[in-house]
Amino acid sequence: MAIEWESVIGLEVHLQLKTGTKVWCGCSADYDNSAPNTHTCPICLGHPGALPKLNRKVAEYGVKAALALNCRINNESRFDRKNYFYPDLTKGYQITQFDVPYAEEGHIDVKLNSGKESRIGITRIQIEEDTGKSIHAGEESFINYNRASMPLIEIISDPDIRSSEEAYEYLNLLKTSVKYTGISDVSMELGSLRCDANISVRPKGEEKYGTRVEVKNLNSFKAVARAIDYEIGRQIEEIENGGTIHQETRLWDDESQVTRLMRSKEEAMDYRYFPEPDLGVLYISDELIDNIKKEMPESKIEKVKRFIEDYGLSEYDSNILCDEIELGNYFETAAKISGNSKTTANWIITEVLRVLKDSQKSIEEFEISPEDLGEIVKLIGNGSISGKIAKKVFEIKLTDKRSPEEIVKAEGLAQVADEGAIEAMVDEVLANNGKLVEDYHNADEGRKPRVLKGLIGQVMKASRGKANPQMVTDLLTKKL
Numbered sequence: 001m002a003i004e005w006e007s008v009i010g011l012e013v014h015l016q017l018k019t020g021t022k023v024w025c026g027c028s029a030d031y032d033n034s035a036p037n038t039h040t041c042p043i044c045l046g047h048p049g050a051l052p053k054l055n056r057k058v059a060e061y062g063v064k065a066a067l068a069l070n071c072r073i074n075n076e077s078r079f080d081r082k083n084y085f086y087p088d089l090t091k092g093y094q095i096t097q098f099d100v101p102y103a104e105e106g107h108i109d110v111k112l113n114s115g116k117e118s119r120i121g122i123t124r125i126q127i128e129e130d131t132g133k134s135i136h137a138g139e140e141s142f143i144n145y146n147r148a149s150m151p152l153i154e155i156i157s158d159p160d161i162r163s164s165e166e167a168y169e170y171l172n173l174l175k176t177s178v179k180y181t182g183i184s185d186v187s188m189e190l191g192s193l194r195c196d197a198n199i200s201v202r203p204k205g206e207e208k209y210g211t212r213v214e215v216k217n218l219n220s221f222k223a224v225a226r227a228i229d230y231e232i233g234r235q236i237e238e239i240e241n242g243g244t245i246h247q248e249t250r251l252w253d254d255e256s257q258v259t260r261l262m263r264s265k266e267e268a269m270d271y272r273y274f275p276e277p278d279l280g281v282l283y284i285s286d287e288l289i290d291n292i293k294k295e296m297p298e299s300k301i302e303k304v305k306r307f308i309e310d311y312g313l314s315e316y317d318s319n320i321l322c323d324e325i326e327l328g329n330y331f332e333t334a335a336k337i338s339g340n341s342k343t344t345a346n347w348i349i350t351e352v353l354r355v356l357k358d359s360q361k362s363i364e365e366f367e368i369s370p371e372d373l374g375e376i377v378k379l380i381g382n383g384s385i386s387g388k389i390a391k392k393v394f395e396i397k398l399t400d401k402r403s404p405e406e407i408v409k410a411e412g413l414a415q416v417a418d419e420g421a422i423e424a425m426v427d428e429v430l431a432n433n434g435k436l437v438e439d440y441h442n443a444d445e446g447r448k449p450r451v452l453k454g455l456i457g458q459v460m461k462a463s464r465g466k467a468n469p470q471m472v473t474d475l476l477t478k479k480l
C-alpha cells in the first residue's frame, strides 16, 4: 500500500518598516530613490566605535504588527549579534533578537476555498536590521549601503502549514493585517516583504518531523506556493526511491520552476550568536502597549463586519471591498454621496476593479474620485440617467475632468422622461415596424414578451439609449 504523505511547512517573513529613519541611526529610510551610498553614516556603515541607538518608532511599529498578528508582547527583550562575513554586511554581524524576541505566540486563522479552517501559529517576531545590497554586473560587483540598517521585523510561523494553498492564504492574510496598520508597504515587488519557506514531509500520522529543506529566492506569493508544491513532490519522490532528504538550503528558480541546491548542512554557517553589548534591554511597558492599542486602526475583520451591518452588503462583497484599506475607504466616501450603498458596491466590484485590473493601477491612482463615482450612482438613482448611460459617463470620466453632471448635460445624455417625447418615438417605431406589430398580435403568450423586447429595443435605439425604459415599456404595451 502506498504511503500517504503529509507536508510540514513553516514560513519566515521579513518585513521592512516604514519608519522614516533607519533602525540605529538618523539616516533617511527613503533609500531606494537616491544615489547609491548617500544614505549612510558611521553607524550604519559599521565604523569602529560608532554606537547604535534603537529608533523608538521601530519598537512602536513592531508592537502594532505584533498586535495585528495576535502576539503576546514581552515587556523585556534583548538584542544579539549574528556573526557572518558578507560584503554587504558592514559590521561583520547583523543585530537581531535571538534569545528573547519582543513578541511571541501569535496566530493567523486561515480559511481555504474548500471550507477547511486552521489556525497557523506564529512562533515569534523579532526586530533586526537589513543588509546593504550587492549588485553584480558582468565582471564587476558593486555595493550600495543605503539599505544597510533599514528596520526589519522577522515573523516566524510555527510548522503548522500543511499545503501550498494554506501558505498562500497565510501570506495574504498576514499582508492584509499588517498593511491595515500602515507600518509597512508589505510589497514583495518593492522588496518590503521577503519570504523563505521551510519544507519537509512525513508519513501521515507520524509525529516526528522529516528533515527540512529551506527554500529561498521566492519573489511572489505564487512562487512560494509553486516552490512548496515542487519541493513536496521532490522530497516524496526521493524518499520513495530509497533516497534520503538532506538538511540544506535550496534556491527557487522561477524560470525553470524548480529548486536547486544552494548549500548543504556542512556548508551552513555557524553564526555564533552572542548578546549585543552596545544596546540595552528593550523595555516595552504595558502602558505603551495600551496606548498603541488605542491608536490601532480598525482591522479587516472588524471592517468587513461593519460593512455587512451598516451597509447591508453581503459577506462576499464586503470581503472584496475590505481587501485593501484604501478600497474600503473609497467605497465609504462614494456610498455617502450616492445614498445607495449596494449599487455603489456593485459598481466598484464590477466596473472600478475591472479598469484597475486592466490598467494595473491601484485604487489611489484611479482616475475617478470616490466623490465622482458616488455622483454617477446618484444620477442613476434619481432617474437622471439609465444604468447603460451611466457606463458611458463612467468611460468618459476616465479621461475627463468635468463632473459627471456636467458630462451628462454637455453630451446630452440625460434620460428622456418627457411622456410626449417618448410617445412620439413610440408612435414612429410602431409606424415603421408594421411587420413586428403584426407578429406581436399573432404571437402566443410565450413569444409575446420577446417580440415586445424587440420593439422596446427599437425605441431605445431611436432615443440613443436615453429614453426611460419603464416609460417606453408602459407606452408600447398600452398602444399595442
Ligand SMILES: [Zn+2]
Pocket (backbone or CB within 6 Å): 022, 025, 026, 027, 039, 040, 041, 042, 043, 044, 045
Ligand atoms: Zn546611518
